[in-house]
Amino acid sequence: MGIERVQCDYVSLVNVLSLCFACVVIFYDECVNLISVWKQDETFEIGKEKYHGQQYCHIYFARLHLMRTLLYSLAPHWKPNFPVCTVLELEEGKECVIVGTLYKHMKLKPRVLDEYSKQKSVVPLVKLHNFMHSDDYLVLEDESGRVKLNGNIIPPEYVTGIVVAVLGKESGAGDFLVQDVLDAGLPPQIEFPLKSGEDKYVVLVSGLSVGSSTSNPLQFQLLIDHITGHLGDEKAQRFASKIVQVVFAGNLVEIPHRILNGQNLASEDFARMSEPIRELDILLSQIAAGLPLDIMPGPSDPANFSLPQQSLHGCLFPGSSTYNTFRSCTNPHCFELDNVRFLGTSGQNVDDLDKYSDAKDKLEFMERTLRWRHLAPTAPNTLGCFPFTERDPFFIESCPHVYFVGNQDKFETRIIKGSEGQLVRLICVPKFSETGVAVMVSSKSCTLHFNLDMAFLYLSKYIIPLAHQ
Amino acid sequence: MSNASRKRAASAVAPQPPPPKQVLMTQEEDFMDEDVFIDQTLVSEDEESIILRDIEQRQALAARLSKWTRPPLSDDYVAQSRGVGAYFPLIGFPSSRLEIDYVIGESHRELLPNLSGPAAIIRIFGVTKEGHSVCCNVHGFEPYFYISCPPGMGPDDISHFHQALEGRMREANRNSNVGKFVRRIEMVQRRSIMYYQQSDSQPFLKIVVALPTMVASCRGILDRGIQLDGLGMKSFLTYESNVLFALRFMIDCNIVGGNWIEIPAGKYKKIVKSLSYCQLEFDCLYSDLISHAPEGEYSKMAPFRILSFDIECAGRKGHFPEPSHDPVIQIANLITLQGDDQPLIRNVMTLKSCSPIVGVDVMSFDTEREVLLAWRDFLREVDPDIIIGYNICKFDLPYLIERAANLKIAEFPILGRIRNSRVRVKDTTFSSRQYGTRESKEVTVEGRVQFDLLQKEDVHHSIISDLQNGTAETRRRLAVYCLKDAYLPQRLLDKLMFIYNYVEMARVTGVPISFLLSRGQSIKVLSQLLRKARQKNLVIPNVKQVGSEQGTFEGATVLEARAGFYEKPIATLDFASLYPSIMMAYNLCYCTLVTSEDARKLNIPSESLNRTPSGETFVKSNLQKGILPEILEELLTVRKRAKADLKEAKDPLERAVLDGRQLALKISANSVYGFTGATIGQLPCLEISSSVTSYGRQMIEHTKKLVEDKFTTLNGYEHNAEVIYGDTDSVMVQFGVSAVEQAMNLGREAAEYISGTFTKPIKLEFEKVYYPYLLISKKRYAGLFWTKPDKFDKMDTKGIETVRRDNCLLVKNLVNDCLHKILIDRDIPGAVQYVKNAISDLLRNRMDLSLLVITKGLTKTGDDYEVKAAHVELAERMRKRDAATAPNVGDRVPYVIIKGAKGAKAYEKSEDPIYVLENNIPIDAQYYLENQISKPILRIFEPILKNASRELLHGSHTRSISISTPSNSGLWKFAKKELTCIGCKAVLGWHWSTLEIEILVWFPVVLTGKQDSSDVSVHIAKEGKLSYIVKRYLEDKSHKTIGVVVVVSELEMHFGKLWTQCQECQGSLHQDILCTSRDCPIFYRRKKAQKEMSEAQSQLDRWSF
Known part of the structure; x- marks a missing residue:
């Protein structure tokens, strides 16, 4: 019954919309200063990079090079009394610091080769969510060679692809006995804008999954109405009026991938496939009409597979893309809003860490990626990745103020602090279609006295009424 | 000078060793001794001192020697106050056939x-x-053989006979200066193993000769006949004259392969001038050896040192490395x-500098000479007992030498354990029933056993040279590969438990391990037979080999298979060790066989005789127990015990x-039957083998009859049982019941009932139920294998193409x-x-190319093949294209069959898969359908489907065909590639402005031969038309975008998976992947992914505007 009533409301709402529109415009007129300065980072655009048969060693090399310069500069302060050397220069019993890329040897890791070598098992394999095993071990590698790590380094915390410095010595058996590990730590942060200003909100949503069985168009419509200030009491509308940006962090739609699979498709198949996108376009254009809107592709979107995922093509959104507030972005996505730096992904990086390492919660994975200064260390090893040759776009050069990851199971947030006073708000954005939760981040810093809790004063959960019923 | 230096105690007696004799009967080459004189292979002492000086000069190595050597001898060994318990004959007789397992030297005076x-x-x-290495020189054991003593021969006659024989021997070995050829002739009481005899023994003459080769020459004389006083010309049948000297020694001393031997303290004399590199070397008498049966404490194995090694050679482009040109650049050892x-x-x-590798001792040298000598020194110091590696006997060792x-x-080449003895290489052919004829190189490394593991491919030779010519870093990479190749055999050895088995x-079986590696099955049986016969005072005649025409006998039959797909449980009744059981049950042996004539003559009561279905007669065990049944009984009892122990054992x-x-x-028990049936074997006796198979047939028929008679509705069973198939030693029964458990119970009942008869x-044992069961024809079936009623164990297939190498992977996967x-x-x-x-x-x-690749080994060059073969032709063509990457003899050639000109022969249509990938060459799908897939698939489906062929191979799914358009061959070269509009397939001329093309063209390049684009472009250029097309596209565009993007994302996913897998295999993240192993299942997929990624990106690029 509830649903029907709401649907009626919706129909009438659309009717009223044209009337209300004038109000909204006026409302925004009053708050002219709410227009924010938005700056996008182009790090994640493949752009001119061309694929010409290159392999993955280049990206590892670029990563090692960037990170090693950094770690070499840290090493003298960390362990002043020990020499720094390469894997080649190791000598038995000599204590020293070596820097290199970690490789985690994992017994249970699924391998393409198994498709060939393994006999078809009678019992279907249990699908594992995590491929760790007690026999896993770490190897440290630089261009000169690799060495097995032992001792004071715990494999479950690390994954393949991280660059770290380790102190220790080579044992007789050819292993390296680790005494201490150093990661690069949080990158330097641009200063948090101190000048007082209006309270501004950024809304983070992920996992709309339009077209999937869990998606509910009404739920989404209600969200839109909240964001655009068409629902709620005066207080809620006051909040809504302060929203300056909406970010959709991946999995906007869900396309039945199976029906594709390289087959020649009939035109009705195409129609079936693009149906969710048409629906999404209609909904998004409602937001784009009033608010700046960033959309990031996710694993289930019609985008390329490997990271960085390139922006969804504008032609998919013939309606909303006509607004200049509509911005199709890459995943990962990095932008600055009034000099507050946001960095986020649609979730693949953390999900992959979850498969190959262990942590108490998702936020800890996020924190680690910052400390490792690498957004997606498991790319390309277990996470699809474009074979870059000159650079590693996932290297985090500058510490964000807000770091979000989309398509998680539940909402979590925490502030972490770096050794140089960097403060980062970590946010796990839950799947909207399953939880009905969107996240609102306040970007206000009101006083000279810098206080991060104040700066991110308001983190609200929009619990859409339907979810309660 | 050189003569003087050769003078040594051992060589003084035989200054002119006779050349090894090869003129003896060739068909007996398999079992022939060859005398090698001790000084024949040695280098002079001068040379030795040069070698030693050489070692001293290389000081760098000397420091490592302490790490390499075996544990030092304890004092009581040095003082000889302790008995030596050594693990012996595993190392005893090196792996080749004509190896010196004994040498000829001066008799030990003390x-x-x-x-x-x-x-x-x-x-x-x-x-x-x-862990000390031991070399033990055993003295006093003399070669001998027997002949049956002519009746009425007294001691005087024997001495005459001795003289006559000695005289003939002297004639035959004129240039030998041996003092006495026939040492002595003794009269002994023995009995021939052939045929049942009533008397316990008869007089035999044991002829003891001076040297092992003289056994053969003496046998020759006796075979041909010898003039004897009073008896005239007489020829003799010899007994046990074809037993290898080494085996003779082992049998007489009760030594088996791989057992512990002890020489008590005081019974051995430390050698004054050691001839080997072993830590302990001594002389002793054969009668002082104590052999310990491999039980309890003595079943353990000694701490052998196993060397696993691999070499890399820098081949020239386009050539397989040849020792005359290409240097050895690296040798890795574990x-x-x-x-x-x-x-x-x-x-x-x-060779040349190499960066260090963690945990590995890297030794770099400036010259190849130093590398080789360093390896030799290493080998000598480390003193390995076993040498393993991939293809070492055929490639690595001969190459080094x-x-x-x-x-x-x-x-x-002084790599063996004998001081200054050079290693020899020779080409041999080895043929056995089991392995067929193989050509191989034979490298004799004295005192070390060589295990050759299977061949495998590695870095392509052309890359090796590049790496070698690079820096210390690139050479290090090569070294890492080399080490890995040395490590793999070691792991394989452990995994497959080769050594234990x-x-x-x-x-x-009582033979040295080296015999197991290089000889067939028969010597194992012979060894056991000789041991057993010796206990029983029996001697084995050396039957003239008659060749294979001695007559054939009917082999094992199988009951006709009623092909079909059985959806009810099929119980399988198996005869446990059928042939051995038959031999035991009916007392079939050489010594129980009686000719019917003899049976009459000896007046044997018919209740003591047993007539076999093939018409032979054997006596029952109350008269004479056969040796073969006895051997089999022992083998099977021991096996039973071993299996029981295995159940108890915990320690891995x-x-x-x-x-x-x-x-x-188990294997030994089964090979006894084969021994009696091997017509060119040591002691063939077709009477036995044909009796065995005839009994086998009878058993199967008997079982079938009993099952079908007893398990009927008439007898109160639910259904009539039906025997659907019977193989050599098993019978498949359909009892008609549909539950596995019922079938199992009935199976058990039937087995018990029939066994009683x-x-x-x-x-007869009941072991398993097949359910369901697909019976294709005889020896070809598949089914689920149940031993417990609740869950099946596995899928079992027999005779169905699942692993054959000359099929492409597609067939295997499909089947x-x-x-x-x-x-x-x-x-x-x-x-x-x-x-x-x-x-x-x-x-x-749409098939993944790697599934279509067929691989064959290139064993000879094209000219040597009589029939043209696809892979040979391809190798020839590739050589013309680019000699550097073309396959060489010894390589395996992968190929696919491509569409050729009409009427082209199959061998002309082979092509390199890489070339096919790169140039979009069309595959001959019809060939794959007809020559690869159809037969195996139809075989499976024919029992299941009616009209399988029409349904599967000619249905509507075969109507749609597409062929890729090649980019560089034939007519297509002249076709022009142009961008076309996806909407109306109109060709877009290149004169269009970029902007217009960007708007209009979203689809990949489609090849078209249509050239009349002018009117179309004019047509479209008209304003109204243009807007029409643009509109059409805008509607279509989002659909097409999704289509393209999804294809691309799939490609990216594959690309990532495949290339990171290769990084993993390679063991390095920061290095390019070099591997070009075409044996790798993902090689073509990886190549393809690389190519398609390029294409996909250019496609995607067309979308960005």
Whole structure:
């Protein structure tokens, strides 16, 4: 019954919309200063990079090079009394610091080769969510060679692809006995804008999954109405009026991938496939009409597979893309809003860490990626990745103020602090279609006295009424 | 000068050793001794001192020697106050056939004061418990054989006979200066093993000769006949004259392969001037050896040192490395102690500098000479007992030796345990029933056993040279590869428990391990037969080999297979060890066989006789127990015990030993039958083998009859049982019941019932139920295998193409997946659909190329092949294209069959898969359909489907065909590629402005031969038309975008998976992947992914505007 009533409301709402529109415009007129300065980072655009048969060693090399310069500069302060050397220069019993890329040897890791070598098992394999095993071990590698790590380094915390410095010595058996590990730590942060200003909100949503069985168009419509200030009491509308940006962090739609699979498709198949996108376009254009809107592709979107995922093509959104507030972005996505730096992904990086390492919660994975200064260390090893040759776009050069990851199971947030006073708000954005939760981040810093809790004063959960019923 | 230096105690007696005689009867080459005189192969002492000086000069190596050597001898060994318990004959007789397992030297004066002149000295190499290497020179054992004593021969006659024989021997060996050829002739009481005889023994003459080769020459004389006083010309049948000297020694001393031998303190004399590199070397008398049966404490193995090594050679582009040109650039070595997990020593020797590798001792040298000599020194110091590697006997070892010869390093090939004895290489052919004829190189390394593991491919030779010519870093990479190749055989050896299985087999059959590696089955049986016969006072005649025409006999029959798909449980009744059981049950043996004539003559009561279905007569065991049944009984009892112990055993090492033992016992028991049937074997006796098979047939028929008579509705059973198939030793019965458990109960009942009707120990066992069961024809079937009623164990297939190498992977996958669907999923329509989809994919050019690759080894060059073969033709064509990457003799050539000109022969249509990938060459789908897929698939489906062929191979799914358009050949070269509009397929001329094209063209390049684009472009250029097209596209665009993006994302996913897998295999993240192994299942997929990624990106680029 509830649903029907709401649907009626919706129909009438659309009717009223044209009337209300004038109000909204006026409302925004009053708050002219709410227009924010938005700056996008182009790090994640493949752009001119061309694929010409290159392999993955280049990206590892670029990563090692960037990170090693950094770690070499840290090493003298960390362990002043020990020499720094390469894997080649190791000598038995000599204590020293070596820097290199970690490789985690994992017994249970699924391998393409198994498709060939393994006999078809009678019992279907249990699908594992995590491929760790007690026999896993770490190897440290630089261009000169690799060495097995032992001792004071715990494999479950690390994954393949991280660059770290380790102190220790080579044992007789050819292993390296680790005494201490150093990661690069949080990158330097641009200063948090101190000048007082209006309270501004950024809304983070992920996992709309339009077209999937869990998606509910009404739920989404209600969200839109909240964001655009068409629902709620005066207080809620006051909040809504302060929203300056909406970010959709991946999995906007869900396309039945199976029906594709390289087959020649009939035109009705195409129609079936693009149906969710048409629906999404209609909904998004409602937001784009009033608010700046960033959309990031996710694993289930019609985008390329490997990271960085390139922006969804504008032609998919013939309606909303006509607004200049509509911005199709890459995943990962990095932008600055009034000099507050946001960095986020649609979730693949953390999900992959979850498969190959262990942590108490998702936020800890996020924190680690910052400390490792690498957004997606498991790319390309277990996470699809474009074979870059000159650079590693996932290297985090500058510490964000807000770091979000989309398509998680539940909402979590925490502030972490770096050794140089960097403060980062970590946010796990839950799947909207399953939880009905969107996240609102306040970007206000009101006083000279810098206080991060104040700066991110308001983190609200929009619990859409339907979810309660 | 050189003559003077050759003078040595041992050589003084035989200054002119006769050349080895090759003129003896060639068909007996298989079992022939060859005398090698001790000084024949040695280098002079001058040279030796040069070698030693050489070592001293290389000080760098000297420091490592301490790490390499074996544990030092304890004082009581030095003082000889302690008995030597050494693990011996595993190392005893090196792996080749014509190896010196004994040498001819001067008789030992102290040990054998009564003898003088040359004598055979048996050399045994072994390891003690503590890991010391031992060389034991055994003296006093003399070669001999028997002849039956002519009746009425007295001591005087014997002495005349001796003289006559000695005279003939002297004639035959004129240039030999041996003092006395026939040492003595003794009268002994023995009995021939052939035929049942009533008397216990008869007089035989034991003829003892001076040297082992004289056995053969003496036998020749006696075979041909000898003039005897009073008897005239007389020829003799010899007995046990074809037993290898070494084996004779082992049998007479009760030594088996891989057992412990002890020489008590005080019984051995430390050698004054050692001839070997072993830590302990001594002389002793053969009668002082104590052999310990491999039980309890003595079943353990000695701590052998196992060397696993690999060499890399810098080949020239386009050539397989040849020792005359291409240097050896790296040698990687791993030394492992038997039973340890981790290697004791890891090192690599490189030509030119090489960056260090963690945990590996890297030794770099400036010249190849130093590399080779360093390896030789390493080998000598480390003193390995076993040498393993991939293809070492055929490639690595001969290459090293030939290379050293080319570089004129005369002192290199001293790799064995005998001081200054050069290693020899020869080409041999080895043929046995089991392995067929093989050509191989034979490298004799004295005192070290060589295990050759299977061949494999590695870095392409052309890349090796590039890496070698680079820097210390690139050479390090090569060294890492090389080390890996040295490590793999070691792991394989551990994994497959080779050592345990071989040692156990040697212990059971009593032959040295080297015999197991290089000889056929028959010597194992012969060894056991001789041992047993010796206990019984029996002697084995040396029957003239008559060749294979001696007559054939009917082999094992199988009951006719009633092909079909059985969806009810099929119970399988198996005869446990059928042939051995038959031989035991009916007392079939050489010594129980009686001719019917003899049976009459000897007046044997008919109740003591047994007539076999093939018409032979054997006596029953109350008159004479056969030797073969006795051997078999022992083998099977021991096996039973081993299996029982295995169940109890906890320790994995112990389990490995026991499992190896029971397997060895089973194989040995089964080979006894084969021995009697081998017409060119040592002691063929077709009377036995044909009786065995005839009994076997009878048993099967009997079982069938009993089952079908008893299990009927008339007898109160639910259904009539039906025997659907019977193989050599098993019968498949359909009892008609539909539950597995019921079938199992009935199976058990039938087995018990029928077993009761057989003579013991023949026993029918119920083991398993097949359900469902797909019976294709005889020896071809598949089914699910149940031993417990609740869950099946596995899918079992026999005779169905699942692993054959000359099939492409597609066939194997199809067959496996279909069987899986039919048997496990019980989804026949699904299987049919699956096959149809695969065929459709094949015809529509959507098949993964790697599934279509067929691989064959290139064994000879094109001219040598009589019939033209696809892979040979391809190799020839590739050589013309680019000699550098073309396959060489010894390589394996992968190819696919491509569409050729009409009427082209199959061998002309082979093509390199890489070339096909790169140039979009169309595959000959029809060939794959007809020549690869159809037969195996139809075989599976014919029992299941009506009209299988029409349904599967000619259905509607075969109508749609697409062919890729090649980019560089034939007519297509002249076709022009142009951008076309997806909407109306109009060709877009290049004169269009970029902007217009960007708006209009979103689809990939489609090739078209249509050239009349002018009117179309004019047509479209008109404003109204243009807007029409643009509009059409805007509607279509989002659909097409999704289509393209999804294809691309799939490609990216594959690309990532494949290339990171290769990084993993390579063991390095920061280096380019070099591997070009075409044996790797993902090689083509990886290449393809690389190519498609390029294409996909250019496609995507067309979308960005």
